[in-house]
Amino acid sequence: MIRFESVSKSYSGATRPALNDVSLEIGKGEFVFLVGASGSGKSSLLRLMLKEERPTSGQIFVLGQKLSALPSRKVPYFRRSLGVVFQDFRLLPNKTVYDNVAFTLQVIGKSRGFIQEAVPDALKTVGLAGKANRMPHELSGGEQQRVAIARAVVNKPAILLADEPTGNLDPATSQGIMALLERINLGGTTVVMATHEAGIVDRMQRRVVELLTGHIVRDERVGSYVTQAIPTITDADLDEVEPDREELA
């Protein structure tokens, strides 16, 4: 489903590569946590899967596509089979919940009939069936993230990428989001989630891939968030660390 072959990624101007010779295989239907400190390369990994960035070296295969061979005009069509969720929800503030979810389908040219069926369905899946006509600012953080998840899965993607989806939420709300992601995963969608919330990882008991300064240092079928593996960062390290990009888009 997703395969990285000795992938390295250096951003220009950075002294150390964001990813260094990473090889990784994620199968269909898996639920994978990417853990690691800020700057360890989690976001870079997700961006590479989306073809937001090109690797400096190595090959990436997603859904049977060799990303380096994918022409840029085909990237939009490739992205339709991926769903993405972010820490900051990224909802359109001037559209209702329903329209936010429908927007995804409108811009990829789905028919009105399909949209009228799929959107309420997706909203029901995330438990927001009654809030279709609310505006995003009227919702709580957890509800906004549910809208974002509904938007990501409304087109039934094969893979759901989540970049710290619980980063802005309190533990109880996070748990609800995780239950939702688990349900989506049970439906057959591969879920890759970057996080640094130990509690969530420990509770879920799923595959854990740990990144440290661009290397995979641990890959356990059933893992927990092993905090001691993250070393104390010195001031010297901080200078080298690539800051997390604010926006993926």
Add this chain to the structure above:
Amino acid sequence: MRLGLVLGEAFNGLRRNASMVVSVVLVTFISLTFVGVAILLQTQISSMRAYWYDRSQVAVYFCSAIDETGNCVQAAATDEEVAAVQAELVAEPLSGFVERAEYLTPQEVYETARDQYADNPMASFLTPELLGGIIRVTLFDPADADVVIESISGFAGVQSVEDQRAYLEPIFALLGAASAAAIGVAVLMLVAAVLLIATTIRLSAFSRRRELGIMRLVGASNRFIETPFVLEGVLAALVGSLLAGGAVIAIVQFFVGGTLGAAVGGSSLLVGVSDAIAVAPILVLIGVVLAALSASIAIRRYLKV
């Protein structure tokens, strides 16, 4: 792709950027008006050139009894001398260039001059003896005048051979300069219009960058993202170019047809409203194509994947 959605996005963009859009409309309007004027000036010049060159001739002036210039020796050209020139004009190789040659006797020249200068007191001093005959030579191609001048100048009894086109050159030079100036202004204004459209579209895209980011994320095709912005630029330019087309037609109708036509007496030689109507679609086409190009280039950086 859903047309309604795309058009809706384009109109939203126009509404949100109203002041920039108005400036795009005005700049395209003015620049394309200059383009239209330049095109019409060119049309005017070429129609006038065709008209006058058709009528302008090479004139062969024969000696009169008082001439000392040219090949003259204070004796009027004899009939034989005139006949020799006439024969030369209809023989090879000149016959290939000469369409027709018409001889005016000194008496005829005198009568023409007398009529022409009837209100000039000097005319009363003129007698046929003071004038030489003239052959008016019409050429197939006025540009070949030099050939005739060279061949005929040496003949006995010929005072001079003149290309009358030379009198018209300064007028055409003036009109040409005016046309070049209009084109220069038009080009500068068009550059400004293109840059302004690009800036407007960038601004519009920037104000919608959140939506654009989400569109790209969920896999909207580049064309889908690009089209509303291109339409936005094209619609603004379309309004400007329609105004320019209207302005050009109005200028021709009221200034050229009215004021200028009255001043030169009769406007058959001047560009007419039909020319202006022919120019208007060209202006619209230029406006729309430039706007589409500059908008799609401006939006490109938001489409990078």
